[in-house]
Amino acid sequence: MKKRAKSGLLRVVFSRIGIMAVLLLLQIWIFVGSIYFLKMYAPYIYGALIIVEVVVLIQLINSSGNPETKMTWMLVVLIIPVFGALFYLFVKSQLESQFLKRRLTTLKIETGEYTRQEEEVVKALWASRSANAQLSYYLSNRLGFPTYRNTEARYFPSGEKKFAAMLHELEKAKKFIFLEYFIVETGYMWNCVLDILKKKAAAGVEVRFMYDGMCSISMLPYDYPSQLKQYGIRCKIVNKLKPFLSTIQNNRDHRKICVIDGKVAFTGGVNLADEYINRKERFGHWKDTAVMLRGEAVQSFTMMFLEMWNVDEKTTENYEAYLSPKSAGLRREWGYVIPYGDSPFDNENVGEEVYFHILNHAKKYVHIMTPYLILDNEMMRTLTRVAKSGIEVIIIMPSIPDKWYAFMLAKTYYKELIESGVQIYEYRPGFVHAKVFVSDGDTATVGTINLDYRSLYLHFECGTFLYNNSEIEKIEEDFGRTLLKCHKVTLMEVKNMSLFSKIAGRILRLTAPLM
Template identity: 65%
Template sequence: MQPKETQVKAKKGLFKIVFSRIGIIALAIILQIAILFISVQYLREYLPYIYGLLILVESIVIIHLINSVGNPAFKMTWILLILMFPGVGMLFYLYVKIQPGSHILKGKLAAQHIETEPYRQQNPSVLAAIKTSKSANSLLAHYLHRQLGFPTYQNTDVKYFALGEEKFEEMLIQLKQARKFIFLEYFIVKEGYMWNSILDILVDKVKKGVEVRFMYDGLGSLTTLPWDYHKQMERLGIKCKVMGSLKPFLSTIQNNRDHRKILVIDGRVAFTGGINLSDEYINRVKRFGHWKDTAIMLEGDGVQSFTMMFLEMWNAESKETENYRKYLTRQSSGFQRGLGYVIPYADSPFDNENVGEEVYFHMLNHAKKYVHIMTPYLILDNEMITTLTRAAKSGIEVVIIMPHIPDKWYAYAVAKTYYKELIMAGVQIYEYNPGFIHAKVFVSDDDTAAVGTINLDYRSLYLHFECGAFIYNNMEVHRIEMDFQNTLKRCHKVSMMEVEKRSWYYILMGKALRLFAPLM
């Protein structure tokens, strides 16, 4: 290709980006930040008394931050930003904290959770049974139900999918069997073979009288779907909502993404896990080598919790009255103890409970032999570092599988900064040689597992809407561990020598980015 042709193509590409929807939104946000900086600079030069007052308020804000309830890492990052950018950092912090949008959404979600409470009742016999089986797990069950309203279920079959292709195949089978309703909630949806195959079934089901509701995240699907895609779905008869659609102004709501992946069919089966509705998740498109992802399907009583999770989110911005009873799962009368116990749970940035992290802490703190982990990201707070290293130092085999080909270079650079401390404590870290690990899996002691959407990073653990399922004494746990061992065969173990061989600028870049890890 000639140099002039290359320049023309580059200019066209830049023009397309700048004047695209995402380009216009980005420029609008950058403009707002620039105005903030210019305003503070103007005060400093021409209105020194007002600027002095601003610095006084800044000191009060820092004192408030130090004494406030919350994760120390977030407080440290905010204080760093305030000190690095006098005036601007403080104004930005206040802007984020006083925005009404987040408070309104928080109130609506809390109201929805109260409304669904009658349909999330705990069977006392199940709690008694899990206490007899393993008292430590009964404590987790007690916490998840009493504090958050997520019951423990028996009579729930679990099917584990070791790859996106396997889940996709089962999804098509189950969707074709739908008779009453289909609920879909996904972070990323992209037009292609996977989504088009599903959409064909949804359109057919709508024509046959099946109720279909489809919800996707506005930022997750910003570059993968047209801006009016929800309207296109409505024209096909599919009820559709966009969660947290991106707007051209700074907003805290845009920071709280709907990262959940939920599919519920007739209240009979429910899917969750790491797999979005895009072709790379089923390896029809290669982006970062082989894409390793996982999911589970529940069938039975536990599906009801996922039904209520979906309806709560769906109705958070709805003025209509929901007939929840219409979507109830018929609970089994007897116990099938061979199926063990399942606790579906959701995590919200607004409930003041770090549910996903608490489940992971529980597994690390109560393991007797091992905890095996698959995660795409490793951006840890002090509590998680302490828990991982304490478990390893106590003789528990702690093994983490990470990607070898990352999807985000900056997240990978930050993850590497934790390797040395973890390895020195006895935590074993492996990287998946064929490509990218997107699975979010914890498995321990051949009897306990957690599978869902929650990564080991600040965003998943603190900022996003997430979901998962805690599984105990179910035979499928053995398949999850078997998949872990099979995946391990395709990995290489990260040695201390490999960690020490990193270039100085890569180390420096990772450590600098780590300062802002809570925002990544």
């Protein structure tokens, strides 16, 4: 037994995860050791660093940005003298982040020609609902995400249904397939997709596939792009994990995008792993959602994909080869569709602004599904204010969490939310991974954006805003069906939580902006 445990420990230590962790800890040890050395043997230099710490605190107090994030940094600086200040400066001076920001700005300018807003659509939206026209103006003029008509939306209330539709559409691909996913793991789901990709690549269809670098830790081989190249599939790892201290490794590509021939696009919470279609059980039944677009709005997802793909490319992309075909007539029942993306480098909290918009303009209700509930002050105030105004606000959370610490932290918000009138339900069968807001029977958004700091501030994300689309009714119906399988959390339950849970949750809240 001891030999087996020892060999297991050695496997972890000498695995990619273990080696990377050891190297990162070694760098931190050197960093801390250097500061201790200066304190003991170079007091004048150490004294100068104390002055730097004061300057950093003053800068933090006067800087723009999320107040909770600033507070967390101030605690780090004060609790860990000198090291905290130097680490903050190290984070803010990352050259790789500055390069990525400039590169994404350049690519956004390149794709701008293909994401221009049609004025007739905006005029019609102003006549229909001015508040949504204002959101449209913000997303289009500020960020390059236009509003479309002539786009059919199809909502999927489960990963299984999205998976079946996606396989069907992949089989019909004639020109190109673009895939961008956060999690990809070998198994039934991915193998089914990969078989089609191999077949299509062999038939001359251009296939590009990229996934986040987290997958290379334990889910896929590190040389997986080279393996897929043998089948004619162009593959990239986005933001590879490296054994060096770098804040850019915090900026994961959390998007889920599939574009086929510029005609069809998928997005939502569903990744390419078996738990997302309940082929493998993790945390009980996995409740997820997705949406498929067919029509002109697909072009925005095509451009989002190509921008990310070309971050490390030196040649200019031939964007015109991937444009969506224009529709001949107007389908009024399809309403308005706005695909949008969020980037940690655009100085805009796009996902949060869309959520604020839905909350602030609701007249009857806002129904929400989210796996995490780690709220900043502004989101907390908005949710409670809307509920206090007589708007029905219901949030569906998991009953079986995937991250115990995130669930414990989420419960610290329950008391204030419930007291203000927000209703919180937990999904009894298992884990809710859906990211859905639906309001008043005419407005909804489905995407990849969780109600936590990582999604709202640190990750690359995407979503689809729908208005006056006939599919919104199905989203609300799915919410109602899901609610029947939930348990309503009462104020008494929150008050009767264990002392350990209450204390641990409040301690975790100090580091909430990092979760």
